[in-house]
Amino acid sequence: MDFEYSDSEVAFREEVRNFLRENLPPKAERDRNFLSTWLAEVRARGWVGFSWPKQFGGSDGGLIEQTILKEEMALAKAPPLGSSFMGLAWVGPGIMQYGTQAQKERFIPDILDSKVTWCTGYSEPNHGSDLASIQCKAVRDGDHYVVNGQKTWTSGASWSDWIILLTRTRFDADAKHQGITCLLVPMDAEGLEVRPIENMAGDRHFAEVFFTDVKVPVDQRLGAEGEGWSVTVSALANERSSIGEVTAMFGKLDTLKELVRSTTKQGKPATQDLKTRRTLAMFEAKIAAMKYNGLRYLTKQINGEPLTSETSVNKLHRASLEIEMDDFAVELCGQAGLQLPGGDNAIHNGRWAKASLSWPNVVIGGGTPNIQRNIIAERLLGLPKD
Numbered sequence: 001m002d003f004e005y006s007d008s009e010v011a012f013r014e015e016v017r018n019f020l021r022e023n024l025p026p027k028a029e030r031d032r033n034f035l036s037t038w039l040a041e042v043r044a045r046g047w048v049g050f051s052w053p054k055q056f057g058g059s060d061g062g063l064i065e066q067t068i069l070k071e072e073m074a075l076a077k078a079p080p081l082g083s084s085f086m087g088l089a090w091v092g093p094g095i096m097q098y099g100t101q102a103q104k105e106r107f108i109p110d111i112l113d114s115k116v117t118w119c120t121g122y123s124e125p126n127h128g129s130d131l132a133s134i135q136c137k138a139v140r141d142g143d144h145y146v147v148n149g150q151k152t153w154t155s156g157a158s159w160s161d162w163i164i165l166l167t168r169t170r171f172d173a174d175a176k177h178q179g180i181t182c183l184l185v186p187m188d189a190e191g192l193e194v195r196p197i198e199n200m201a202g203d204r205h206f207a208e209v210f211f212t213d214v215k216v217p218v219d220q221r222l223g224a225e226g227e228g229w230s231v232t233v234s235a236l237a238n239e240r241s242s243i244g245e246v247t248a249m250f251g252k253l254d255t256l257k258e259l260v261r262s263t264t265k266q267g268k269p270a271t272q273d274l275k276t277r278r279t280l281a282m283f284e285a286k287i288a289a290m291k292y293n294g295l296r297y298l299t300k301q302i303n304g305e306p307l308t309s310e311t312s313v314n315k316l317h318r319a320s321l322e323i324e325m326d327d328f329a330v331e332l333c334g335q336a337g338l339q340l341p342g343g344d345n346a347i348h349n350g351r352w353a354k355a356s357l358s359w360p361n362v363v364i365g366g367g368t369p370n371i372q373r374n375i376i377a378e379r380l381l382g383l384p385k386d
């Protein structure tokens with residue numbers, strides 16, 4: 001791989017950096033209007049849906065520029081480039097690929113303009129890893145589907161406007177991934193109830209969502225009836241090279257190094273402790289490995305090759321590394337490290353204690369480590385099926 005950037009890529013990076021210098025004030029100086037101004041500014045620049053085709057309101061941006069954009073945003077710890085992470089990551093791409101013209105016109109501009117937030121109703125109480133077995137039922141009744149069932153762990157359900165919902169429309173299909181249908185449902189639909197779930201760190205980011213005779217017009221079905229599995233698989237495949245996450249992890253490592261510099265261990269600066277130094281070096285090496293893996297994925301994409309199971313390697317790697325880094329920080333700080341935000345002696349406002357209790361976000365969300373290991377073993381290494 002050629003690690004050099006072209007002149008226009010270097011110029012683009014400079015443009016992003018200049019923009020950040022001028023438009024991203026330090027956190028303490030941001031007022032109540034900051035976020036809406038930020039979202040409007042990045043939209044005006046064409047950086048929301050940067051790689052989406054122009055015909056849908058995107059910028060047709062190239063892969064390398066997109067990576068530069070993600071890198072610089074992560075380096076600057078900037079807010080997201082849009083209010084709906086899921087809308088941009090998979091709902092929008094799914095609608096562009098499978099939606100009707102009317103759906104594209106109705107939903108895409110609002111995602112790009114940060115007017116609506118989407119959540120994802122895939123997992124059910126007994127069907128997470130084994131997603132193809134979902135049971136939430138949709139029965140066709142004239143020009144509507146009537147939905148009954150339950151979803152769980154639905155991130156952002158309490159504040160989202162719409163949900164992309166997987167339902168079962170056939171119970172007698174030969175294979176379980178057949179007979180699944182994808183519906184787009186407003187969160188204020190009659191019969192839809194959201195019950196927030198509190199996680200270990202005290203946050204209420206996800207929820208259970210109950211559907212009782214919820215009527216969904218047929219024109220809010222995404223893709224053909226029974227084709228919901230393909231819609232989901234190809235939509236989720238839009239989540240890509242992990243370069244943005246890698247940059248954020250380098251940022252987190254920098255904060256960890258600061259923490260080490262300000263800590264003593266057995267009466268001496270922690271920077272002189274051999275084990276501490278080795279651990280930091282190991283973190284750095286592991287993040288670098290993720291970076292080069294991410295660049296390998298990027299090279300494949302630039303060469304027009306689709307990415308498939310290989311992205312499980314970085315997902316798995318990141319899951320264990322995030323836990324190791326958070327636990328290291330908590331241990332380094334001793335008792336104060338265990339204090340959550342608001343605690344009397346909380347270090348970095350309880351960031352590390354909170355992070356170490358929030359590990360399911362990166363470890364389980366999007367597929368558990370066991371599932372990633374199965375994918376790597378079976379599809380990448382060709383080992384026998386589990």
Ligand SMILES: Cc1cc2nc3c(=O)[nH]c(=O)nc-3n(C[C@H](O)[C@H](O)[C@H](O)COP(=O)(O)OP(=O)(O)OC[C@H]3O[C@@H](n4cnc5c(N)ncnc54)[C@H](O)[C@@H]3O)c2cc1C
Pocket residue numbers: 119120121122123124125126127128129130152153154155156206360361362364365366367368369370371374386
């Ligand atoms: C923070 C967070 C946010 C989430 N957000 C959403 C969301 O927005 N929308 C949504 O739909 N879902 C969401 N989820 C749900 C998530 O996708 C599921 O929790 C995940 O897929 C695992 O499913 P499960 O919880 O049913 O666990 P299970 O599938 O029951 O797994 C339990 C354990 O068994 C193991 N296991 C299962 N099958 C196998 C196998 N074949 N081989 C080996 N081991 C196996 C798993 O690795 C795990 O350790 C979220 C979860 C979390 C933690």
